[in-house]
Amino acid sequence: MAAKKACHSFSKTFIEEVQxxxxxxxxxxxxxxxxxxGSKPTDRNLLISAQxxxxxLPIRIARRAIELETLPYGLSHKPAVLKVRDWYLDSFRDLRSFPEIKDVNDEREFTQMIKAIKVRHxxxxxxxxxxxxxLKKGMDPKIVYEDLDEIHQFLDRFYMSRIGIRMLIGQHVxxxxxxxxxxCVGYIHTKMSPVEVAQNASEDARSICLREYGSAPEINIYGDPNFTFPYVPTHLHLMVFELVKNSLRAVQERFMDSDKxxxxxxxxxxxxxxxxxxKVSDEGGGIPRSGLPKIFTYLYSTARNPLDEYSDLGTADAVTMAGYGYGLPISRLYARYFxxxxxxxxxxxxxxxxxxxxDCLNT
Known part of the structure; x- marks a missing residue:
């Protein structure tokens, strides 16, 4: 039903333009x-950026919309994926409907529009x-998920593209x-302290662990707090947060019933x-060698999947300790992005x- 409704929402001419x-x-x-x-955000530079x-943005968004239509194993027809595809098509339509940007007023209106697109996504x-x-619910449980290369490769491309789109929009805004x-130059901190970001991300992860388990292991950070380099703090925060969250869960569950x-x-x-x-290290028991190939796939998690608990698509953004199965692979994409x-x-x-x-030389 969702697929039929979506098809009526977009004309043939519009789909041809997306293609x-x-x-x-x-x-x-x-x-x-x-x-x-971005070091000199003059009206002229902002106009050039908006143009x-x-x-x-329509090129990048159109590519993802097309790919969302042609996913293997019937993934394209899952209700949640159809919803995401419609978000991309709506955003493409908004961008292509916006007239040529000629002056400061056009640029400001365009900026408000792409802010709304970022929120939509x-x-x-x-x-x-x-x-x-x-998709997993309808598949044979004997399927080895890391063998589903087409899905993993698509999701890597899709999420990497999303990082790029959000970086471009967020930087301009x-x-x-x-x-x-x-x-700070937009999203970029020219003198970011990785120790400071690691401290903030660790505190955030630890607060979630405390909320879920009632207690949390200590976190010790070693490094020079005065050392800085240019980077995007929100990207580093996400990576460290995910890694520390995984370590906290592993240690907490291993020692939960222990006297130690x-x-x-x-x-x-x-x-x-x-x-x-x-380097984030823990004594949470490690992962068996047979499990290592799975940790960077999107169809594997050692934790109970919290998505099973929700029937409403709108509640899928709840923050939990683990279980969605994308924390590590997406963290790796953020690291690879620059x-x-x-x-x-x-x-x-x-x-x-x-x-x-x-890579300090690749900034």
């Missing part, structure tokens, strides 16, 4: 360029996770801030000539070490 724009070449934008361009986004990740969950925080005091989570921030590495990576080492019976690192 046309989806075939166009998108333009990459580096962190360094965004930092240099670029007016052409660039806030729940894309949990909604796609719900779509994958709907934030450049309008009349009172930006010190050393739960050992602390350790975070080490290491600065190198080319890389910055943040040239870094995230690696996981596990010692079964002892614990895990997860290390995102960031």
């Amino acid at each position: 046309k724009w989806g075939c166009m070449k998108q333009t990459g934008v580096s962190l360094r360029y965004m930092m240099e361009f 670029f986004l007016h052409k660039e 806030n729940n894309v990740v949990p909604m796609m996770a719900l779509g994958v969950q709907q 934030e450049l309008h801030n009349p009172n930006p925080p010190p050393h 005091v739960a050992p602390p989570i350790r975070i080490i921030v290491a600065e190198g000539i080319e890389d910055v590495t943040i 040239g870094g990576d995230l690696q996981m080492i596990s010692m079964e019976g002892y614990g895990e070490c997860s290390s995102p690192h960031f």
Whole structure:
């Protein structure tokens, strides 16, 4: 029923336009360029930025809308995925309906419109996770999920593209801030302290652990708080938050019924000539070697899936300790977005070490 309704919502001409724009070449934008361009957010620069986004965003959004139509194993027809596809088509229509941007007033109206698009897409990740969950419910339980390469590759592309779209929109919108925080150029902090971000992310993760379990292991952070480098604090916060949340859950569940005091989570921030590495290690028992290939897939989680608890699609954005099955793979995409990576080492019976690192020369 949902598929039939969606088909009537968009004309053939409109779908053909989506196909046309989806075939166009998108333009990459580096962190360094965004930092240099945004350092002087004059009316002229904001106008140039808006004109670029007016052409660039429809290309990126059209590509994802097209791909959402052609997913394997019937994933395209799941209600949650159809909902996400309609969000992308609605956003494409809004962008293409907006007239040519010629002056400051046009630019301001355009900025308000793309802000609304960003809000519309806030729940894309949990909604796609719900779509994958709907797919899993109808699949043979004997299927080895990490063998479903087409779905994993699509979700990697899809979520990486989403990071890029939200970064472009968020950066442009934030450049309008009349009172930006010190050393900030839009979303980018030119002197970000990874130790400070790690502390904030750890406190957030620990508060969730306390809420769920009533107690939480300690977290020890080692590194120079005065060391800084240019990066996007919200991206780093998300990565550290996810890694620490996983470690807290593993340690808490391992020592919950033990007389021993739960050992602390350790975070080490290491600065190198080319890389910055943040190591999160725990003594939560580790993952069996057979489980390691699964941890970066979107169809696997060692925790009970909280999506099972909700029948309403709108409640899929609830924050829980674990279970959606996308925390680690999406954290790795955030690390890779600006040239870094995230690696996981596990010692079964002892614990895990997860290390995102960031390329200082690729900013």
